[in-house]
Amino acid sequence: MGLIARRIEADGIPTLSMTSAFSITRSVNPPRAVFLDYPLGHTTGKALDASLQRDIMMASLAALHELDTPGAVKMLPFRWSDDDDWKREVMESGDARTGRSAEPVYQCEADRRLAQDASDCPTCVFL
Amino acid sequence: MGTRRAPVDHIVRTRELYSSLGHEPYRWVQNVDPPSWARPAKPLAECRIALVASGGVYRTGQVAFHHRDDLSLRIIDTRVPAAELRTSHFAYDQTDARIDPNVVFPVDTLRALARDGVIGELSRRAYTFMGGIYSARRVRETLAPEVSRRLAEDQVDLALLVPV
Incomplete structure (x- = not known):
């Protein structure tokens, strides 16, 4: 995503990247980022907590006017839990990735049927 | 408060996973040159903001993502009910994203x-x-050029990028 952020900003549109992968963001170096120290899959907050999601978004958007150096990253103050044991568990857990096939992988079978019923997908852009 | 960890x-984690699977180490892009910089020209309350997310989000009725270097885009109307949002991704635990898509696609927020x-408005098209x-x-x-071109067409003032 950092490569895309760099391109968009080079074309003249300001970007704000939200990230939970600090080292990757540092390496790819997008123009402007906020870091939320949460497990992957929660880039913008915790499930079913709209109030926290809003607080995180407000703190993120504030970075637009706080960051004034290209490549700067704002550290958000939110914590996933009182201790950080989840980080040790992430490092110790094995590979949970799915196989890499070129067939669409649907969240559920009903989705597959819905997509097949539509003869084409005008909102799908295949590059 | 418990122990704080970095x-x-x-x-490092990706590198370890790849070597444990016998693959060549994955090399993340390293950009040491500074990125371009465009300042928001308007106050937030007047900005049209576009949501761009890479968590494998699709809407019911759309073709899902496949898990081998899928370069395709989905355009999602941001008036979508969150109940019609789905995720398909090879790498992260989607349990919470499937309970509440707003954790990777903050459309309700x-x-x-x-x-x-x-904010001024949420752009009609999310990518x-x-x-x-x-x-x-x-x-x-x-x-990257395809996403950028579309955002320019949509005349957005700010792109909010949400990777996973």
């Missing part, structure tokens, strides 16, 4: 901020893809 180093006048594309060159030459 952020998880996902570069942004709609509420627009309603309250904090999603899956990420995890092995070739940085293909992202740079194909996906």
